Amino acid sequence: MPENDRLRNIRKETLSSAWYTLYRYDFEYRRSDGRWESRQREVYDRGNGAAVLLYDASRRKVLLTRQFRMPTFVNHNPDGLLTEVCAGLLDGADPEAAIRKEILEETGYRVEQLEKILEAYSSPGAVTEILHYYLAAYHPGQKEAEGGGVPEETEDIELLEFGFEEILEKVRNGEIRDAKTLILIQYAALFGPLRPVAREIQ
Numbered sequence: 001m002p003e004n005d006r007l008r009n010i011r012k013e014t015l016s017s018a019w020y021t022l023y024r025y026d027f028e029y030r031r032s033d034g035r036w037e038s039r040q041r042e043v044y045d046r047g048n049g050a051a052v053l054l055y056d057a058s059r060r061k062v063l064l065t066r067q068f069r070m071p072t073f074v075n076h077n078p079d080g081l082l083t084e085v086c087a088g089l090l091d092g093a094d095p096e097a098a099i100r101k102e103i104l105e106e107t108g109y110r111v112e113q114l115e116k117i118l119e120a121y122s123s124p125g126a127v128t129e130i131l132h133y134y135l136a137a138y139h140p141g142q143k144e145a146e147g148g149g150v151p152e153e154t155e156d157i158e159l160l161e162f163g164f165e166e167i168l169e170k171v172r173n174g175e176i177r178d179a180k181t182l183i184l185i186q187y188a189a190l191f192g193p194l195r196p197v198a199r200e201i202q
């Protein structure tokens with residue numbers, strides 16, 4: 001484990017490796033006032049992931065997923081169902097290959113161009129994950145399979161299309177409660193395909 005002038009004596013212990021891995025790190029951290037301090041942090045490692053906003057500019061629609069998320073059910077989501085962009089774990093693949101596979105498995109579409117827009121840590125106080133964010137155009141002619149996820153992996157994913165204005169309203173009124181989905185829709189509204197059509201100067 002690399003150390004530096006702020007970080008020394010790093011020790012790592014595995015607390016759980018039942019599905020993904022939870023570690024505890026003990027280390028010394030040099031505070032900004034120069035004092036060395038002992039710290040302990042739990043770090044959950046489930047690998048990195050990729051997420052994509054699928055949009056159809058000619059029909060002004062986005063394609064989202066809805067599925068049961070147990071962690072939300074135990075934290076103030078009464079039926080546990082969450083509306084999200086298509087996303088998945090990399091499972092060792094490169095991000096672009098992983099998201100193409102995920103789009104096909106979850107939505108049944110085979111898209112052409114993927115536009116990488118950013119990378120971000122999902123929950124940096126506790127989780128190692130970096131999420132790779134993409135935009136991709138889709139249209140009905142690209143539908144190759146039913147989608148819905150891989151039943152053997154117990155995925156059971158409903159597909160939902162929303163109009164551009166409808167999804168922006170759902171962001172505004174708080175109905176969208178998944179961070180990666182909010183990031184992608186807001187990015188698309190600021191810089192991408194969901195940008196309001198510029199008004200002509202009179």
Ligand SMILES: Nc1nc2c(ncn2[C@@H]2O[C@H](COP(=O)(O)OP(=O)(O)O[C@H]3O[C@H](CO)[C@@H](O)[C@H](O)[C@@H]3O)[C@@H](O)[C@H]2O)c(=O)[nH]1
Nearest residue numbers: 019020048049050051087088089122129131153154155180
């Ligand atoms: N048995 C079992 N299966 C699990 C467990 N945790 C996840 N799985 C299964 O592992 C698969 C992961 O599916 P993906 O589509 O690859 O990942 P995801 O759960 O959609 O993750 C995406 O969204 C997350 C939440 O926003 C992101 O954190 C992640 O990076 C990715 O973008 C799913 O079939 C899920 O049921 C577990 O503890 N036990």
Ligand SMILES: [Mg+2]
Nearest residue numbers: 086087088089
């Ligand atoms: Mg997924």
